[in-house]
Amino acid sequence: MSKVRLFVLMGLILVLAAVPVIGQDAVEIKFMRFFGECADEFADNDDLAAAYGECGIIQTLANAYNASQDEVDVETIVVDWPGVTELNANLAAGTAPDIMVLHGHRIPNYASRGLLTPMSDILEAAGIDVSDFTDNALGFVEFNGEIYGVPLDVHGHLWHINLDLWGEAGLLNDDGTPNLPVGKDGFLAAAEQFKEATGLPFVGMWTNGLSRNWMTFVYQQGGSIENEDGSPNINSEEGMEALSFLLQLRDEGHMVDNVDYAAAQEVFLNCEDGSHINGTWVVNFYDEQVADPEGCLENYWVSSFPTVYDQPAAWSGSHTWIIPQGLNPDPVKLEATLKYLKFLNDENLSWARTGHTSINQSVISGDEYNSLPHRNEYAEFVSSAIIFPRGNWATAFETILDEELSAAFIGDKTPEQALADAQARLDDFAAFGQ
């Protein structure tokens, strides 16, 4: 073969070898999330300023990322809340998504089975600053010393207050802000004063789901629902005190009884009690109530959970991003996923517009975050949010405690029996998971 032909042949080989790289398609990653389906309104929207609501913002984030680059193509798959049915089915079939949203308290269940990709060693290289995460946000994604997710938010229970009724009861400061009672005696005194002035209960919460508030009162006493060895700690001194306090509120007429979630909310929105324990997720909805001329709620304040005992604490949860690709993920997909994760983390302020708190300290301390409605009012929630125990039994905690506490509330069981039964049931659950 002549030299010319040889060079031409070598050149052709080089070109053919390069074509797959030059003409390479974007890496497609499957992004599984709940928060609803809103393709009609936001399918083509990549302007984050125009997005609103959980679905709108999360959909727009994916759209914006796809529009901003051509290396990674994010395919969104919408699942039903909380997504575990679809995740479990896909894991069993070996078709798990590349990235998914999961509640932080569920991470131990999957991480302990080797189903999640550990991230401790790869986040920094991907440009995600773990040191910027708030402590409780980080706590929700850690398990056995390893990071298994990137937090999206911390959400939890807040104290929603009707300022007009508090004003009637003389519970406002001169500047119109609520004079928040501290300590058990202070809380009960405020409740009594409120009842005398208005004839209404001071606080409302749904009584068929008291586990979260009960847990909060346990932690406020310096207690915990978890022993040092990670086993459940329910039938404790603090637990009995917390349950007794809830019963006292009910028995003395400071709390509406026999209400589920919707009914408890109705009582507050119809100005039939002074305040309401509910989540970060209703802040925007209650602002809409204030704007509605048909509603009675006109002046509304959101505080962090009332501190009835020694230290601030509030039940919380966290939406987190996980990579359910196990311990040996495809490196190409992993790299693409981490790029998308970095984008999501960088845009955490956009997600904070839903009412949930940001997980980045740099965002929380910024003016833009603090200018969002009510964020300054419940700023303490960020530091008082309780990190859920990391045991497998944590996912059963709410169901079991809600049942047992309800039984105590309606008189089916004594408080002692209810806590003892809850302890026994969670012990069984914890033992089963080992």
Place this chain on the structure above:
Amino acid sequence: MSTVSSIGDEMRQQRAQQDKIRHRLYLFVLAIFALIWMSPVIWTVVTSFRTEPSLQRNLASFIPVPFTTENWTFILSSGNLWKWFGNSVIVSTIHTLAQLVVCSLAAYAFARLDFYLKRPLYLLVLVGLMVPFQATFLPVYLLFSNLKLHNTLIALILPGIASSFAVFLMTQFFRGIPKELEEAAMMDGAGRFRIFITIIIPLSVPVMTALAIFTFLGNWNSYLWPLVSATSTEVYTLVIGLRKVSQSWGFVDFYGRNMAAAIFTALPIVIFFFAFQRRIISGIAINSGIK
């Protein structure tokens, strides 16, 4: 004589009057019960015409004030709504027809043919009646995953075509058809398949109609399987699509939209029921009266 007949007339008139009053009383009491029974449906319709802020303040109200059509506008303006409706119609219809064909053939074989292992096979079919869907859900999911059929209408149609209940129901019915009819046809030279098509099927219209109705309804309302198999918007059924469109996070649901979605999903079935209610009722009678 005339006195006796006039007394008799009077008594007859009195009895007729009492019957009338009794009849009206029965109707009144039944109407009350019907209203009570219908109240959740009435509430659903009313709720679909209420604003979300008013629903959050008073969920139980039966008065749509303030009135709004925004929930219906939201649902009906969904660009994918008619696609999902079409998917549901296609899946439910094909699934139903396929089940009728497959199961009727199997049932005829069990009812009329003699073959090796017939009895154990039939017992195996009956055992299938005792196995709930949840127990076979994961193996079926894995099967379709290996075949790469998820996110297709085929994956929504195929599961459940071979139905133990359908085979059992039709086997019992076919056994009740006089053998003499088939024997007469055989003497005229008809083969088994011809007998099945020309004699058995026409006589089995009531049971097959009943089965078709229940199968169609069951498939139309199916939730768990489409939830995990159809994760792409293109292949949602109406139930799944509208649920995801109406869903918000955690405890905060858009009640108005959810109720509008529920009515829209149920409307075709309601119309279907009114069109075929005689068949449905006779189908229930057949199911309950099986020997």
